[in-house]
Amino acid sequence: MRKSLASAGLLALLSSGGAFAQECTDPVQITWSTIAGFYTDAMASFVKSFEDANCAKVTVVNIDNSQLYNKQVIEMVGQTGAYDVVTLETAEKAEFAENGFIRPMTAFFADKQDLLNDVSPTLRAMTVEYKGDVWGLPYYTYSAGMFVRQDLLDDPTEKEAFKAKYGYDLAAPTTWEQHRDIAEFFTRKQGDMLKGQPLDKDFYGVGLMAGPFPEIQDEMSAMIWGMGSDWLNAEGKVPVDDVEKAMDMYLRLMPFAPPAALTVTYDGVMNQMKDCQIAMTAGFFLDQWPNAVKTEENCPGATMAAIEAPLKKAYVGGFLLAVSSSSANPEMAEKFVAHIGGPEIQQQFAEMGGASTLTSVLTNPMFATPEKRATNGQYATLNQVFESMAGFSSNLFKTPFGAKIYNTMQIPLQSAASGQISAREAAEQLAADVEKICGGPCPIAN
Amino acid sequence: MSFSQGWDAGFKSLLIYVGVVFFWLIFLERHFADPGTSVLLMNAVGIALGLGFFLYRRRICRAERAAAAVEVAALLAEDR
Amino acid sequence: MQRKPSAVVEILRYGAIFLVLGFFVFPIFWMVLTSFKPEEAIMVSPPRFFFTPTTENYVHALHDKNFLFYIKNTLIISVISTAIVVAFGSLAAYSFARYNVGDGHILFFILSTKMMPAIAVILPYFLIFRDVGKTAVGKSLHLGLDQHGALIVSYVMFNLPFAIWLLVSFFQDIPRSLEHSARLDGLSRIQVLRRVTFPLAAPGIAVTAVFTLIFCWNEFLFAYILTRKAASTVTVGVESFFTLQGILWGPVAAAATISVAPMLIFVLVMQRYMVRGLTFGAVRG
């Protein structure tokens, strides 16, 4: 009703010489479907400036992370055009692009190369590019490193004991064997000594995300990529032996993780960290830094550090903003993507503690200051991760079946983690599931 | 056979037919070289059993009705 | 059963009752307790029973997340669905109970619709409502996706079988003689229904209404698929607290408490009715 009135008013204006044509009487409606939570709330606060600048009305739809994928696919398949801008997980880009759910934005970015190049090439390869086209901009990265309780690694008594037991110095792990040793070393029972203090509850060496969520594979990606292998080989098949090896590595960590490891994902691990129950994580999402650093308030003497995962290989990804093919206002939607992914907003986003995707922001000295440590302390590490991972990209993100594989693979992995099946069986089951999903070897784009 | 009874019998015959199909696909088909003959046989058996059940039920219903008719006749006879 | 039980037996009985109630009430108590906890008192071991209560969770849920919006949607959808279910259901059930329409076969068919797994029909529903929503009728009745009508129709569909099933037995408990005499007094069938039968079946209808309302209020899958934002219900709204920082337990607890409260109060009010009506008239003393 109001809309029709407004458009009528607009007509009147135009007919009267369009003197006030500048005024925004009939804003263009676009809808952005994305993940619930702070990162969205923060973004939502930037939507206003966009609306004023472009005479648009942006509706932000918050969806639970675990439901986002299928909710978006349903709307895409139904071609409802309900979501103009969609938020895609790293593994989902290829599927959405391949099936024509989203529009290529190569043409749109033709005259915006600077913006595109501001996204680290590593991140770009993983999240933005597919079959030579550009599909949008990542607005937020959850690339992985590792969180450790630095105070434990630095504690003299512990250092001494560790040296005595393992014959080398206690320090941030650079191999998964060291990681395992440290996890084992710090796993203690209630009443045992830690840093010379008796523990008032059980303490564990490592927090793992082996729950029924698609994050266990992100942890294991660090391991399997560290081995120089990948979830899918060039023929689009699962390298069973390598997966078995990675699975074994993971299983060797399980004894030193809290029992809850089998039921939680990253938020559970963060809760354990903040409750002084674990000494470190495995490969873990660095965007959780503002969360992890709270440990220092809760646990006396704790200091947190964000470091690179052993072997400097870890999951790299980010949420891609892309434009739905069934969008009624693609131009406006594309502008919106560039706006949210652009330097101005990313800068403000970073100031609120968000994990920005732009190199110019991540390397901005203003975030390297001590005052900013609590919110942006992981940026330096994030840059290192992108550096170490330069030129790397996984076949998992190059197959249009990536999303489905990604949503299924935690099942065999978790079965093994819970001890129901062996590492070998898990690897074989994964191979079988993947073959079933792809209907043979998975097509790999390059 | 009243419509109601017919409906009942028909529904159950259908269930029987579908049941045969499922049973066949789960347990028997693997023993066949080519699916064509398997499916053919499957349908034959299914229809046979389904139809057989239906006819069987119809016979029973008819018998019942006949019996009832006889009773009624008897009663009427008594009244006279 | 009428024997006087000994004191020991009584003590044991009330002890047992206390334990049973403890088991059934504690989780809800814990949820409510959590809703008043400050963030730092929730995910801690050992669990905290004593803390300085805060209302920040409720502020977050009601103000920041505007949770009342979901309550409003849920209220509209559940109440209208329930009204329709009870109205249509009673008429049909009465017909089954008195006239034996379809000699049990239609009744069986209606019950069997409850047996199709919802997940299998959810996408067909999605597509149906997408198209219906574009038609003139659909527009006027708000039957499109993310509109109340779509959910109402689905809920009516999924609750009718249960409702009819319950109601049939209630109507059968009402002696026909009353209706006969009413008819002989020259009342039309409709009048008989309105003035004699339905009033007598009131407790049964109440029970049916209660259960239908509860089921509608608590439904998740359809609400989640068929709505986006404008018509989302509480069960979907709670999901918006599962964030990238993890589940915001305090606000979730607050939201959950708010969303459950109306049902709890409602059920407590209807409790007496329910227990009376719950026999489904199946026990005929």
Place this chain on the structure above:
Amino acid sequence: MPTSPASSGFAAPPAAGRAGLSDRWFSVLLITPAMLITLIFAILPLVQALDVTFRMGDLSRGRIGDYVGLENYRVVFADAAFWQAGWVTVKFTVVAVGLQMILGIGIAFLLHGATFAKGLTRSLLILPLATSAAVTGLFWRYLYDTQFGVMNWMLGNLGLPEPNWLGDYTIALWSVVLFDIWQWTPFVALIALAGLQALPKEPFEAAELDGASRWRVLTTLTFPLLKPVLFLVLVLRTIDCVRLYDAVAVLTRGGPGTATETMTFYLYRTGLKLFRMDYASTMAIFFLYVMLVAAVFALTPLLKQFTDRAKEA
């Protein structure tokens, strides 16, 4: 829509002449609204689903594809995970419904004898019923948590072993059962209680005069009289348990691995995660078939009870 001759048992008295409408058409008129909705929204999706089972249907690769005959059925029936899910469903249903019935009836007797604070106990008992599994299930996950949960904290204080409720694949399913018991036992209990209170007094007094033992009274009077209502509850609970989805989705998401993956959850994963609507629909149709066959046996007595009472004039 036909009505058996019996339905004219409620023959319209002469007065009906003014009403004009015959019993038969009146009865049909009454069920029309309900039937319309049911027919449209049950048959239409069912037909669509049925159609998809004979076609290629990978939604995420666009629309529904060509006809493939019985291929989908072959694939589904050859799928071990499908049978595994079926087995989990059966285990869950049998145990959950069984325990709910036993506990529910037990609690009913417990409350029936009680005289003190009746209303209060009942009110409190109803609470779990009023909550949504999607919401309270979340808090059960919290209660079950091995690091932060209250359950293991209590067990620990009592010096009992602290199970990994949802993480241990040998007990995860039973933890879900426990949740379902928590939510639905009150339903059984209340109905059984209502049944007990509706029982006629005379036969019991008579039995008491004969000095019949408690056990004899139970077995020869109470349960036979309660049977119909208990049976109805049994059927209702079974249908719901077999279609269980919310509890699994919120508590374990089928995990660890597939230890708690019920039929409906596997359906969800196939249909809404992998978007193989062809397989999902096929499973659903098979599921529906099994339920129908079961219903034919389970519901016949109930329907007979209904129709007989409807026929008696």
